[in-house]
Amino acid sequence: MFGVFIIFAVFILYNINRLTDSLCVQKEIPEERQSKVFRTINILVTILLVSSYMEVLFA
Template sequence: MISMFIIFSVFILYFINKMTNALCLQKEIPEERVPKVFRTINILITILLVSSYVEILYT
């Protein structure tokens, strides 16, 4: 079960980063702010994935 969830998580993170890149290009976010945007979104998505795994594990 954990291996499926890890594969799913990598898939989700990849596409979220792809969409974040498209957002940065469309909204013309300055280059110095782009790493902060990516870092913030990746941290929030990781927290979401970990909490959903914990919920699935203990339900």
């Protein structure tokens, strides 16, 4: 189950990063701020994935 969840998490993170890149291009966010935007979104999505894994594990 852990392996399937890891594959799912990588797929989700890839798609979220692709969408974040599209957002940065569309909103014309400066290069200096883009790394901060990516870091924030990646941390929040990682927290969401870990919490959903814990819910599945202990449910």
